[in-house]
Amino acid sequence: MTKNKIHVDTALLPGGWAASVVIETGDDGAILSVTADSAPQGCDHIGGIAVPGMPNLHSHAFQRAMAGLAETAGPPGSGDDSFWTWRKVMYGFVERLAPPHVAAIARQVYVEMLKAGYTAVGEFHYLHHGVDGEPYDDPAEMSERVIAAAADAGIGITHMPVLYAHGDFGGAPAQTGQHRFLNDGERFIRLVETLRARHGGGSGGDTVIGIAPHSLRAVTPELLRGVVEAFTAMDSPKMEGGPIHIHIAEQAKEVDDCLAWSGRRPVAWLLDQGMVDRRWCLVHATHMDGDETAALARSGAVAGLCPTTEANLGDGLFPAPRYLGQGGRMGIGSDSHVSVSVAEELRWLEYGQRLVHRKRNLLAGGPSQKEDQKKGQENQEDQADQAETRSTGGNLYRLALAGGAQALGRPTGAIAPGRRADLVFLDENHASLVGKTGDAILDGWLFAAQGNPVRHVMAGGRFAVRDGRHEGEEGIAAAYGETLKALMAG
Ligand SMILES: [Zn+2]
Known part of the structure; x- marks a missing residue:
């Protein structure tokens, strides 16, 4: 099995917030291991904040x-x-x-x-x-x-x-x-x-x-x-x-x-x-x-x-x-x-x-x-x-x-081994989050964000969104636009 390792500065784990976390995922889309206080060597260094999707x-x-x-x-x-x-x-x-x-x-x-x-x-x-x-x-x-x-x-x-x-x-x-x-x-x-x-x-x-x-x-x-x-x-x-x-x-x-x-x-x-x-x-x-x-x-x-x-x-x-x-x-x-x-x-x-x-x-x-x-x-x-x-x-x-x-009925909702690698990466420099730690990050996002601090999104071990962009979004939006025009005209 191919393994992928990512490193984030902060992550919300089942036991609470942890620093310098390496998350290892398998090509089946599940999380293999989660290690806090770990160096970023050999990892895709994402930085920022990871929370469960x-x-x-x-x-x-x-x-x-x-x-x-x-x-x-x-x-x-x-x-x-x-x-x-x-x-x-x-x-x-x-x-x-x-x-x-x-x-x-x-x-x-x-x-x-x-x-x-x-x-x-x-x-x-x-x-x-x-x-x-x-x-x-x-x-x-x-x-x-x-x-x-x-x-x-x-x-x-x-x-x-x-x-x-x-x-x-x-x-x-x-x-x-x-x-x-x-x-x-x-x-x-x-x-x-x-x-x-x-x-x-x-x-x-x-x-x-x-x-x-x-x-x-x-x-x-x-x-x-x-x-x-x-x-x-x-x-x-x-x-x-x-x-x-x-x-x-x-x-x-x-x-x-x-x-x-x-x-x-x-x-x-x-x-x-x-x-x-x-x-x-x-x-x-x-x-x-x-x-x-x-x-x-x-x-x-x-x-x-x-x-x-x-x-x-x-x-x-x-x-x-x-x-x-x-x-x-x-x-x-x-x-x-x-x-x-x-x-x-x-x-x-x-x-x-x-x-x-x-x-x-x-x-x-x-x-x-x-x-x-x-x-x-x-x-x-x-x-x-x-x-x-x-x-x-x-x-x-x-x-x-x-x-x-x-x-x-899905093994998701936590950054833990055996769960799906469903992860949301928040921008730590977003105006609603900057300088915050622990649950204040979630309060900042949920109650005070102007715009969207979600930077990357991984679902089932694959990045669906990177830097706020979905790779298929232009084509999908264009097809949606054509559909809407047809429906509204009809
Ligand atoms: Zn309904």
Whole structure:
């Protein structure tokens, strides 16, 4: 195996910040060894600051092309703009997308993610079929376009085909605009099996295949149980189980409709089924009461938080202080891609709480939070390797690394032997970072950077971004531009 050695001045390791660090990577994309206080001889001397690359646990790649198109209020009397009016715009946009469009858009947004410091993406993929609602000759056509786009950009992907079978709670028929998303359980499982056969199901490589029941609106209880059982049976004995993601409680209306249907709120209903464990990621668990918050924290599942999209859509505010205070796991996603920025997601996670509670540093963790974690949680191994910290940026960055890695079923999120070599190199001379040490580096980046201090990005052992540039970015941006012009003209 070919070995590569890089040397950095400072690195964020599982035990804390270390100086003069040599990181050795293998040609399989994994980290072989990490040695602090080591001389740069024989290394590619990168200098600067290395931190683990951030997993982006929730993406709908095609939505990048419609970001900004739903920021116009309707005419007077047309009703309030909401998630539901945004969804109408999105459905209209979906009608125009062909496979080459999706490929060009996905390549563009994946390059943007890498430049922002995301080294892996969880693609919650629901655009399966042709404009007429019929599967393509290869039913996995759209999935393949997205997976190939990730490979072209050089970002790791956990691809999760979405099961969308119904239009609302209780098995209601699908609605206008949803026909390109629809599968029954059988056709869905065939799609997952096909993708796993082609790309491998296990973690460790660049592609991981999971599943995503779209929401409780889109499946019946029997269908949900059936596909989770079928997917679980597919897992190789070596794996803990592949990722299972679901949109859960994004909208107040969704909670009301779920109550009317079942007498239970969405998170409570799902947890009642006895299926949720650490394979699961509950995306937009925005609307939870105190009992649901505590139960989700205890479950070992990850809450998938998308603060900039949730703000853009007017969803509501996730109860982060209470959830994290009870040891809940979380990761971040750029979702609709109104923002593709690690810093903005984590900053707005904290800022939303500051605005509501009129206090500061609400998500800094600390002694009281650690106590609650000890009481509340069994699976602590991922969080045990966090250094003691009271830095808000430091705490949020570490939590989102651990939760993101878990949710995507990927050995990433730490600079340690056996993990993927997913690394972000920050510019130590950037105005937001210069002179800072330890977690103040993360606070400077997340809360105070004008522009982007990410200098280089390595994903799976390969440099995808060097000196702020992705090697394919001009061609990818040009193809994206042509695609956008065609879509907007059509
Ligand atoms: Zn989503």
